[in-house]
Amino acid sequence: xxxxxxxxxxxxxxxxxxxxxxxxxxxxxxxxxxxxxxxxxxxxxxxxxxxxxxxxxxxxxxxxxxxxxxxxxxxxxxxxxxxxxxxxxxxxxxxxxxxxxxxxxxxxxxxxxxxxxxxxxxxxxxxxxxxxxxxxxxxxxxxxxxxxxxxxxxxxxxxxxxxxxxxxxxxxxxxxxxxxxxxxxxxxxxxxxxxxxxxxxxxxxxxxxxxxxxxxxxxxxxxxxxxxxxxxxxxxxxxxxxxxxxxxxxxxxxxxxxxxxxxxxxxxxxxxxxxxxxxxxxxxxxxxxxxxxxxxxxxxx
Ligand SMILES: [Zn+2]
Numbered sequence: 513x514x515x516x517x518x519x520x521x522x523x524x525x526x527x528x529x530x531x532x533x534x535x536x537x538x539x540x541x542x543x544x545x546x547x548x549x550x551x552x553x554x555x556x557x558x559x560x561x562x563x564x565x566x567x568x569x570x571x572x573x574x575x576x577x578x579x580x581x582x583x584x585x586x587x588x589x590x591x592x593x594x595x596x597x598x599x600x601x602x603x604x605x606x607x608x609x610x611x612x613x614x615x616x617x618x619x620x621x622x623x624x625x626x627x628x629x630x631x632x633x634x635x636x637x638x639x640x641x642x643x644x645x646x647x648x649x650x651x652x653x654x655x656x657x658x659x660x661x662x663x664x665x666x667x668x669x670x671x672x673x674x675x676x677x678x679x680x681x682x683x684x685x686x687x688x689x690x691x692x693x694x695x696x697x698x699x700x701x702x703x704x705x706x707x708x709x710x711x712x713x714x715x716x717x718x719x720x721x722x723x724x725x726x727x728x729x730x731x732x733x734x735x736x737x738x739x740x741x742x743x744x745x746x747x748x749x750x751x752x753x754x755x756x757x758x759x760x761x762x763x764x765x766x767x768x769x770x771x772x773x774x775x776x777x778x779x780x781x782x783x784x785x786x787x788x789x790x791x792x793x794x795x796x797x798x799x800x801x802x803x804x805x806x807x808x809x810x811x812x813x
Pocket of ligand 1: 643
């Protein structure tokens with residue numbers, strides 16, 4: 513009897529909520545236009561924004577954000593956005609000029625705000641490593657910044673952004689456990705990897721791998737002949753098992769290194785961009801699983 517009555521109350525509550533939604537529909541159904549600078553960040557924003565946002569990505573799948581040249585069409589996209597999401601840490605050097613050119617007054621949310629950044633010496637100067645998203649711990653910080661940025665831009669959908677963010681944070685927690693478990697199965701003396709540009713610094717620090725990269729933290733400068741010769745010597749003397757291609761960089765340098773050292777090519781890693789929808793890394797979660805799968809396979813045997 514009590515159950516029947518409770519159900520009735522729930523039923524009326526639902527009817528009331530439903531009619532309220534119908535009357536509020538025009539304002540509620542309008543998605544807010546947002547821009548994200550690159551595909552990995554865009555996927556994180558999509559997971560928090562869900563169906564409340566209409567997202568535009570400036571640098572698409574398999575493309576290199578370091579050396580991106582914005583177009584007049586990008587200025588239009590930024591001009592139409594209610595909020596703009598950037599990685600920060602010096603990654604999108606072209607963004608300040610683009611925002612200025614667009615005339616946009618929309619707030620820019622720096623997704624990496626609060627991340628403990630890695631600094632390194634490169635050609636005698638101190639540079640900041642922008643690839644913070646390659647640690648899942650940092651991705652969680654990105655997600656909370658994205659959530660807060662969306663709530664500030666669109667307070668009416670606050671509860672939806674909060675619910676989406678906590679659901680996605682739970683997925684990141686599960687992914688983190690899975691990744692740590694997989695890396696722990698690689699023999700300790702084989703946890704070393706070589707990629708062309710230095711995009712796995714945060715990854716290496718978070719999961720205990722040594723990362724060697726001839727090109728530094730940006731793809732702008734090419735590796736010098738001395739750098740390449742040094743890495744070839746290192747691979748030979750330390751018996752580093754595998755070198756990895758990247759989806760955004762030219763494969764020729766690593767082909768040469770692999771040829772001269774007999775190190776095997778350990779497959780292609782997704783560093784700075786996702787794959788297209790039909791590739792192996794169309795989302796952040798897929799990217800991480802693909803990369804860790806390629807690493808464990810090449811480094812374990
Ligand atoms: Zn990079």
